Each structure stands twice: as structure tokens, then as C-alpha cells.
Amino acid sequence: MTGPLISPRELRDLLARDDDAVTVLDVRYRLGGPPGAQQYAAGHVPGASYVDLDTELAAPPGEGGRHPLPAPADFEAAMRRAGVRADRPVVVYDDWSGHAAARCWWLLRHHGHDDVRVLDGGWSAWLAEDGAVAVETSAAESSEPGDFTAQPGRMPAVEADQVLDVPVLVDARAPERYRGEAEPVDPVAGHIPGAVNVPTTTNLRADGRFRSPEEIRALYAAAGVTGEEDVAVYCGSGVTAAHDVLALELAGIPAALYPGSWSGWITDPTRPVERG
Known part of the structure; x- marks a missing residue:
């Protein structure tokens, strides 16, 4: 496999050749939606x-926002429970336009696993292309635990005290949240001063799959994100921002993640807020 994405057909072919060729992680999640474990039990890859x-x-949740990064030891234990191995590729999918899957992709890459792919189009694309569906009640099917060792630091990240120094800061939230016109989740509306807005919806076609690298480069360039200067991305809680990081990787533009994101930024009332 090459690149950060894999198609349903490619995953189906991998699984058909060898059940042990790849570790598949179901990270279905929707903010305020049904629990992902229930969806998993009803049917999964x-x-x-x-x-x-x-x-x-x-x-x-805390000073680091609504979804701070997990402690490396905790993340390592979770990945081992899920059967993640250092020598085996990982494919991650969700049913939330790739947002949760991108978070898992970023975490695995950040903690040292270099062979991780997001299923392009997620669960709906898998079903649309006649992917097989398994139904079990266990949340972890792996017959044996993995051996993944977390070694954080492989993907760039910035903290709150560095954010204002980033030459190009991208806000991945919806435009109305960026402008401060609506804030359905966090107690303060607005954005980090100097940030430009490139919503995660920009990254996808109408069918829910990622745009081509050429399209992504053009859309980000229109917002001043060209890769000529360092780039960092944030969102509401550090989850959907990983979607922009993944899209930028497709376009050949490296980008750092601000894990605390907006929900972490506003925990300190002395930090500046911009609206409009």
C-alpha cells in the first residue's frame, strides 16, 4: 500500500489474500450520535x-481540551488490545467522513507506526462496493494481542504557547464556527487570531471520498496554504483537524497538529480570541 488512503477494493483484495495481511480498526463515532460499539456489533469489516x-x-477532558492526546502507555495498551503489530499494516475506518479514522491514523503515525491507511469513503463506501459484513458482539476479534510499542514524536505537533508563532495556522471547523457566528459545542465562540479557515468538508467530494491531490492543493492554496511556510491545523478538540492534516499529506504539504485545539485554547481566558 502507498499513501494515507486505501480503497474498499484494495482492502477487500488484501483480506481475500490473507486474513493476517492487515489489522483493521473500526473507530466509528459521531458527536452526539449512537455509540460506535453498537454499530460495530451490528456489522463491521x-x-x-x-x-x-x-x-x-x-x-x-481538561486543560488540554475536550479530546487531549492519550498518554503513550494508554494508547499503546489500546492498540495492543486491538491487535496492532509493528510489522503489519493497519487500516482504519469510520462512518463520520473519515474524521475519527484520521485521528487514529495520526495517532498511530505519531506514535511510530508508518504503515497506516484510512479507508477512503469509510463504512458506507465498503457497503456500496459489496464488502463483506461480519456480525459479532465482541469489540475485539483479535485472537492474540499486538506488539505495538508507542514512540511518540514522529508527527509534528504544536502546543498552545507555540500556536501564535506558526506562519500558517488552519482552522478546520465549519465557517460559522470559525467566524464566531455559532458555537454549538464550546462555551466561547471565535477563532485563534491569524488563522485561516479550511473546513474538513473541503477535502471531500460529494460521494464522501477524498479529492485528488491536485484539487486539494488548489483549494488550500486559495486560503494561502501552499507549503512554502510551516503549517499547523486545529479544530474544536483536535479530532477533525487530523482530517486536514491527512488531506495536506495527500497534497504533499506537511502540517503539524495542535491537539488542544479551540476547546483547549479557551481554557485560558487570557488567550486572544478573534471573530469575523
Whole structure:
């Protein structure tokens, strides 16, 4: 496999050749939606293990925002439970336009696993292309635990005290949240001063799959994101921002993640807020 994405057909072919050729992680999640574990139990990609975003891909909420990065030891334990191995590729999918899957992709890459792909189009694309569906009640099908060792630092990240120094800061939220016209989740509306807005919806075609690298480069360039200067991305809680990081990787533009994002930024009332 090459690149950060894999198509349903490519995944189907991999699984058909060898059940042990790839580790599949189901990270279905929707903010305010039905629990992903219930969706997993109702049907999932054969051999997939379920990973919970709130408890395994994030630490408890606090000064670091609504979804702080998990402690490396906790993330390592979660990935081992899910059967992740250092020598085996990983494919991650969700049913939330790739947002949760991108978070897991970023975390695995950040903690040292270099062979990770997001299923392009997610669960709906898998079903649309007649992918097989398994139904079990266990949230982890792996017959044996993985051996993944977390070694954080492989993907760039910035903290709150560095954010204002980033030459190009991207806000991945919806435009109305960026402008401060509406804030349905966090207690303060607005954005970090100097940030430009490139919503994650920009990254996808109408069918829910990622745009081509050429299209992504052009759309980001229109917002001043060209890769000529360092780039960092944030969102509401550090989850959907990983979607922009993944899209920028497709376009050949490296970008750092600000994990605390807006929900972490506003925990300190002395930090500046911009609207409009």
C-alpha cells in the first residue's frame, strides 16, 4: 500500500489474500450520535477490532481540551488490545467522513507506526462496493494481542504557547464556527487570531471520498496554504483537524497538529480570541 488512503477494493483484495495481511480498526463515532460499539456489533469489516475514540484515542477532558492526546502507555495498551503489530499494516475506518479514522491514523503515525491507511469513503463506501459484513458482539476479534510499542514524536505537533508563532495556522471547523457566528459545542465562540479557515468538508467530494491531490492543493492554496511556510491545523478538540492534516499529506504539504485545539485554547481566558 502507498499513501494515507486505501480503497474498499484494495482492502477487500488484501483480506481475500490473507486474513493476517492487515489489522483493521473500526473507530466509528459521531458527536452526539449512537455509540460506535453498537454499530460495530451490528456489522463491521470482517476481522476488524473496535476502538473507542473517547476512551482509547483521547485522554479525559481538561486543560488540554475536550479530546487531549492519550498518554503513550494508554494508547499503546489500546492498540495492543486491538491487535496492532509493528510489522503489519493497519487500516482504519469510520462512518463520520473519515474524521475519527484520521485521528487514529495520526495517532498511530505519531506514535511510530508508518504503515497506516484510512479507508477512503469509510463504512458506507465498503457497503456500496459489496464488502463483506461480519456480525459479532465482541469489540475485539483479535485472537492474540499486538506488539505495538508507542514512540511518540514522529508527527509534528504544536502546543498552545507555540500556536501564535506558526506562519500558517488552519482552522478546520465549519465557517460559522470559525467566524464566531455559532458555537454549538464550546462555551466561547471565535477563532485563534491569524488563522485561516479550511473546513474538513473541503477535502471531500460529494460521494464522501477524498479529492485528488491536485484539487486539494488548489483549494488550500486559495486560503494561502501552499507549503512554502510551516503549517499547523486545529479544530474544536483536535479530532477533525487530523482530517486536514491527512488531506495536506495527500497534497504533499506537511502540517503539524495542535491537539488542544479551540476547546483547549479557551481554557485560558487570557488567550486572544478573534471573530469575523
